[in-house]
Amino acid sequence: xxxxxxxxxxxxxxxxxxxxxxxxxxxxxxxxxxxxxxxxxxxxxxxxxxxxxxxxxxxxxxxxxxxxxxxxxxxxxxxxxxxxxxxxxxxxxxxxxxxxxxxxxxxxxxxxxxxxxxxxxxxxxxxxxxxxxxxxxxxxxxxxxxxxxxxxxxxxxxxxxxxxxxxxxxxxxxxxxxxxxxxxxxxxxxxxxxxxxxxxxxxxxxxxxxxxxxxxxxxxxxxxxxxxxxxxxxxxxxxxxxxxxxxxxxxxxxxxxxxxxxxxxxxxxxxxxxxxxxxxxxxxxxxxxxxxxxxxxxxxxxxxxxxxxxxxxxxxxxxxxxxxxxxxxxxxxxxxxxxxxxxxxxxxxxxxxxxxxxxxxxxxxxxxxxxxxxxxxxxxxxxxxxxxxxxxxxxxxxxxxxxxxxxxxxxxxx
Amino acid sequence: xxxxxxxxxxxxxxxxxxxxxxxxxxxxxxxxxxxxxxxxxxxxxxxxxxxxxxxxxxxxxxxxxxxxxxxxxxxxxxxxxxxxxxxxxxxxxxxxxxxxxxxxxxxxxxxxxxxxxxxxxxxxxxxxxxxxxxxxxxxxxxxxxxxxxxxxxxxxxxxxxxxxxxxxxxxxxxxxxxxxxxxxxxxxxxxxxxxxxxxxxxxxxxxxxxxxxxxxxxxxxxxxxxxxxxxxxxxxxxxxxxxxxxxxxxxxxxxxxxxxxxxxxxxxxxxxxxxxxxxxxxxxxxxxxxxxxxxxxxxxxxxxxxxxxxxxxxxxxxxxxxxxxxxxxxxxxxxxxxxxxxxxxxxxxxxxxxxxxxxxxxxxxxxxxxxxxxxxxxxxxxxxxxxxxxxxxxxxxxxxxxxxxxxxxxxxxx
Numbered sequence: 001x002x003x004x005x006x007x008x009x010x011x012x013x014x015x016x017x018x019x020x021x022x023x024x025x026x027x028x029x030x031x032x033x034x035x036x037x038x039x040x041x042x043x044x045x046x047x048x049x050x051x052x053x054x055x056x057x058x059x060x061x062x063x064x065x066x067x068x069x070x071x072x073x074x075x076x077x078x079x080x081x082x083x084x085x086x087x088x089x090x091x092x093x094x095x096x097x098x099x100x101x102x103x104x105x106x107x108x109x110x111x112x113x114x115x116x117x118x119x120x121x122x123x124x125x126x127x128x129x130x131x132x133x134x135x136x137x138x139x140x141x142x143x144x145x146x147x148x149x150x151x152x153x154x155x156x157x158x159x160x161x162x163x164x165x166x167x168x169x170x171x172x173x174x175x176x177x178x179x180x181x182x183x184x185x186x187x188x189x190x191x192x193x194x195x196x197x198x199x200x201x202x203x204x205x206x207x208x209x210x211x212x213x214x215x216x217x218x219x220x221x222x223x224x225x226x227x228x229x230x231x232x233x234x235x236x237x238x239x240x241x242x243x244x245x246x247x248x249x250x251x252x253x254x255x256x257x258x259x260x261x262x263x264x265x266x267x268x269x270x271x272x273x274x275x276x277x278x279x280x281x282x283x284x285x286x287x288x289x290x291x292x293x294x295x296x297x298x299x300x301x302x303x304x305x306x307x308x309x310x311x312x313x314x315x316x317x318x319x320x321x322x323x324x325x326x327x328x329x330x331x332x333x334x335x336x337x338x339x340x341x342x343x344x345x346x347x348x349x350x351x352x353x354x355x356x357x358x359x360x361x362x363x364x365x366x367x368x369x370x371x372x373x374x375x376x377x378x379x380x381x382x383x384x385x386x387x388x389x390x391x392x393x394x395x396x397x398x399x400x401x402x403x404x405x406x407x408x409x410x411x412x413x414x
Numbered sequence: 415x416x417x418x419x420x421x422x423x424x425x426x427x428x429x430x431x432x433x434x435x436x437x438x439x440x441x442x443x444x445x446x447x448x449x450x451x452x453x454x455x456x457x458x459x460x461x462x463x464x465x466x467x468x469x470x471x472x473x474x475x476x477x478x479x480x481x482x483x484x485x486x487x488x489x490x491x492x493x494x495x496x497x498x499x500x501x502x503x504x505x506x507x508x509x510x511x512x513x514x515x516x517x518x519x520x521x522x523x524x525x526x527x528x529x530x531x532x533x534x535x536x537x538x539x540x541x542x543x544x545x546x547x548x549x550x551x552x553x554x555x556x557x558x559x560x561x562x563x564x565x566x567x568x569x570x571x572x573x574x575x576x577x578x579x580x581x582x583x584x585x586x587x588x589x590x591x592x593x594x595x596x597x598x599x600x601x602x603x604x605x606x607x608x609x610x611x612x613x614x615x616x617x618x619x620x621x622x623x624x625x626x627x628x629x630x631x632x633x634x635x636x637x638x639x640x641x642x643x644x645x646x647x648x649x650x651x652x653x654x655x656x657x658x659x660x661x662x663x664x665x666x667x668x669x670x671x672x673x674x675x676x677x678x679x680x681x682x683x684x685x686x687x688x689x690x691x692x693x694x695x696x697x698x699x700x701x702x703x704x705x706x707x708x709x710x711x712x713x714x715x716x717x718x719x720x721x722x723x724x725x726x727x728x729x730x731x732x733x734x735x736x737x738x739x740x741x742x743x744x745x746x747x748x749x750x751x752x753x754x755x756x757x758x759x760x761x762x763x764x765x766x767x768x769x770x771x772x773x774x775x776x777x778x779x780x781x782x783x784x785x786x787x788x789x790x791x792x793x794x795x796x797x798x799x800x801x802x803x804x805x806x807x808x809x810x811x812x813x814x815x816x817x818x819x820x821x822x823x824x825x826x827x828x
Contacts (some may be wrong), residue, residue, distance in 0.1 A: 009627075010625065010627055011627050011638070012437070012440065012453070013444075013450045013451075013452075013453070014440060014441070014444040014450065014640070015437055015438070015439075015440035015442070015443070015444045016441075016629070016638065016671075017437075017443025017629065018434065018436075018437030019437065019453075019505065022432075022433070022434065022455065023426070023429055023431075023432030023433065024429070025429075025431075026426065026428060026429035027428070027429025028429070029429070030427075030428040036427045036428065037427075037462075038427075038455065038456055038457075038462075039426070039427070039433075039453075039454070039455035039456075040452060040453070040454055040455075041436065041452065041453035041454075041455075042452055043451075043452075048451075048452075070605070070608060071606055071610075072605065072617065072628045073617050073626075074627055096821055114606065114610060115606065115610070116811050131458055131803065135604075139437070152630065153808075154803075154804055154805065154808055157805075175480060184698070191484070191485065191486065191519065192485055192528065192547075195485070195486060196485075196528060196529070202488050202552040203486065209602075211424065212487070212488070213423075213424055213425055213488055214429065214486045214488070215425055215430070216566065224425070224430065226428070244544075244748055254741040257430075276725075277719075279698070280699075282700075282702070282703030282705075282718060283701050283702050283704065283705025283706075284693070284697075284698030284699065284700070284705065284717050285698065285702040285705075286698070286702045287693075287697050287698030287701075287702075287719045287721075288696070288698040288699040288702045288810070289700075290697065291696075291698065291699075291719075291721065291810070292697075292771070292806065292807055292810070293772075294699075294773055294774065294806060295774075296721075297721055297722065300721055300722075301721055301722045301724070301725050302718070302719045302720045302721040302722060303698050303719040303723040303730070304716070304718055304719070304729070305691075305698060305705075305716045305719060306713070306716045307701075307705065307710075307711055307714055307715055307716040307717075308714075308715045308716060310715070310760065311690075311715050311716040313757055314758060314759070314760075315716070315729075315758060315759075317720070319747050337726070344728060344729060345725055345728070345729075346724070346728075357705075358708070359708055360708065360709075389545065389568075390545075390568055391568065392573075392706065392708060393706055394567075394568055396702070396705070396706070409556070410596070410609025
């Protein structure tokens, strides 16, 4: 069984907004074990879309589309699906009821004069929109299913999970089974060194368990093995033993796929440790990534984003003399920032960041990409100086990732 | 002239990482005025990729690929391009020199034993990698060009801008011309109301200037008109006059496409106003979005991310009594937060956020999605209470966007 995702919208092809529905749908299909054949991002053009539907229906069993079912003139998915399936677009009483309910949820009233949301192709099924106004569409023929969702991400997600899933599961039951993954996360060793020097046979060794891929990340390289079946504990044990025998062993810091902020939160909760940040160059990014995780308030107290030097002095108590003598980006300054935030927040652990994210502000001694980092607990703070490459946003992310990695080590060694 | 983007990598199809190269390349092509036919995200599979190259070469003049040119076993773009073009993969001295330079940049030494980066298909051109190790590839035939870049976003961006651009511009000179866009940004009015009630003829009226699209955003609906030619000032004037005659006029707050953080920074710099935040529910996101903009340090002093109640009291001076009586998410608390941050930071303007981003923490009176916002200057702070829908990340973004929108109004009215 194979699926195809068709993302529709001119605005995606001229780069005004980046599609996030494709990646989300890919993950959703993967969690069910449905193989994804392709993600296509296509313009609002009749011939192009008709051809894409045709090819999709030929190659795949399940086609999910995003976008083009709204009320404006460029929304043509519905009429093109009618044309493609040879069905007439007709007013449907059942659909009108769904639309009325959709509107009611937003305290609004719908009448047929407002738009033609109640028109659907004959033999299509309209579905409620749990988080929006336009109904979704489903069409089943020859054991194949095509489902059209709105382009607004929150509407698409809710519709796929709540409305499309039952139809998909019913039609394709027994045709797919979940897969699982063993993820070997390494740090401080380049991809090449892993597969050429440390373990030249690793790729082949791992391939006996499933499809292998290697993904360089900020902290290091993730090696991923995709395994058939929901339970990979057996394979995990075998792979762990295999890695233990190699020199890669000491570089492995994690055996699953949780993002660093989630790991930090979970392990801090487990050890009942609170933490706080003092951020300059990362500008609140580290705090924002931590607070993306539900439950972070149990252990995360806050972050003092002191972007100006005055703020560093007034809020964190960094000495003006230190700033003058060593500069804002220095181990001396971050040390005082960390001391300050531990003091003000009363946290068990703290990380302080000061660096140069660029594009300007660099010098020969402290080029763009320099990061001064302080981490530790009261009266036990360590500082480091790093140099990274990248543009401003990338550097902020790297800085923040390195700080969180330090924090994880602190939590683990507490 | 048409272009096609082919993004290669299994990890993108099982949703482990979301492709960002497609959207970036789309924007890059658009800035040159090159029409993008499609973005395809495809797996590392021989038949699939060969077919995609073939179709791309048939339909389009320019094909850009991302991914699959690294050193690991699943990197097959290079050998498949050789197969597709009927060329042999051979060691190339010129390429070896490029690889040596790529490695030198990272203080590393390359030898042919390390990998086969120096093997390229005959008649292909290898390009330097300004931010990585693997060289890029270019092949020109029958007035068509195919260019293969690495999948790592920073490497791809640098390679496309610095290495591919001259080849593309040379081959297709005079075949494309930049387009421009008039963007009408509205707030507080639904898409439907705009096109059905306020200005039923707007879509058609705008269509005489170019392709029209309508994009619902957090703050409101953006209406975009794509115009041929680099200079759209003439069309902008005409469209402005057209809108002035409609009831939509009062809902328009911006006539270009700058993201809110950029607008806030630019207009604050223009008026020489400093600002700071006190963030609870947004957890540093607002500060992080502001500090993504180079030059933000000129006007942004910092943000006190007080996630815990103790931090609100200790850092911002919010009275314990206020927290007890009205709760952390209340107009009273954000008022004190804003007063506190203005005081501590000495900023001209401040915005304070406290809300419930969910999934837990909501109640009947204050459900998930509630935001208390305070904004203003010393002794002149206004508060508002909002209710939004969405998941945690979406809500953080909406909260932050609403706060920045308020800040923009404050700057404009100062």
